[in-house]
Amino acid sequence: MINRLEKIVKETGSKQAPEEFYIKVSAQGPYLVYGNPPIVQETFVPNKEGLPWEYCQGLKFDYTTKVAALCRCGASKKHPFCDGSHKEADWNPEETSDKRPILEDSKEYKGPNLVLSDNRKFCALARFCDSHGTAWKLAKKAQTEEEKELARHSAGYCPAGRLLLYDREKQEVYEPEFKPSIGVLEDPTLKVSGPLWVKGGIRIESADGESYEIRNRVTLCRCGKSRNKPFCDGAHVDKSRFALPQ
Ligand code: FES
Structure with a gap:
């Protein structure tokens, strides 16, 4: 039998977190987070140009369960955790990202x-x-x-x-050094909640059982609208509001 973990690819400059840390994308519902990484709110802090330049850590989201279920449909009323609302929400849970190295x-x-x-x-x-x-x-x-x-x-x-x-x-x-952890991003300048910031080489396993490339920094969609699921593609932002970067 092929061991799917043997096929895992790592991005240049990234190291994999210890194996107990991983995130499983469930087919129709939340991200299932294993290994108990800290989950902390992180807010963008703008510089003099009014553009994000630092992060400010805020609320730590404690959980006592062995596995944390984090919302990926955008409908939960208990953000960042899943509250089961995905069952009734109007969203497409399909993973549309390919698994090619970035x-x-x-x-x-x-x-x-x-x-x-x-x-x-x-x-x-x-x-x-x-x-x-x-x-x-x-x-x-x-x-x-x-x-x-x-x-x-x-x-x-x-x-x-x-x-x-x-x-x-x-x-x-x-590459910045990160411990395995998850940031729940907030963007006060644009007044939107951002994606989940997965740091420190935590493996992300697709619903089909295969892993995405291990990367030191990735952002996972938590509004349910990305066209590159499970990754964020900025769909939480109204793009007509500002000039897009090149
Ligand atoms: S994934 Fe369960 S409420 Fe969003």
């Missing part, structure tokens, strides 16, 4: 020192990439340590991991 479909933006890889399919519209002239421009021009640090911040704070930054000379991927 870098296979990424575009690269090269500068003298840095390379930014970008896969727009995974954009959660968190907009950390829009400050300081945008992450793409920062990566293309960064030469001084200060410029490189801005590029690292801009790409590395992207909760969805759409953006990945490499140092060309050192052949090194810049």
Whole structure:
């Protein structure tokens, strides 16, 4: 019998969390979270440009059950937990994301020192990439340590991991260190609740039993509207309200 766990792919620069941590996408209902990772509200904090640049941790969502069921349909009245409302809600639970490694479909933006890889399919519209002239421009021009640090911040704070930054000379991927944990994102500037921010290489298993690529940072849809389920594609945001990033 093929052991499906042996086939798991890890993104460059990502490590898998200990095996007890994983999330199972149930076919018709919630995300089932194993391993008891902390689940904490994280709110975007804007900078002087009015764009998200930091996170502020808030409420910790305690749960005493062995498995936490987190809503993915958007209809629960006990967010972030599932309260069974998915059974009556008008939503499509189908997982529409393929399981290809994110870098296979990424575009690269090269500068003298840095390379930014970008896969727009995974954009959660968190907009950390829009400050300081945008992450793409920062990566293309960064030469001084200060410029490189801005590029690292801009790409590395992207909760969805759409953006990945490499140092060309050192052949090194810049990835923030995370413990296995889940952030429940809130975006007060746009007055919307964002996706679930899954950090630290927690394995995500599809309802069909196969795992998605292990990544250090991913965002899972929790409004039920994404066209790239289980991942967030920014569908929780009214896109007509602002100019989209490139
Ligand atoms: S998935 Fe159960 S209430 Fe949303």
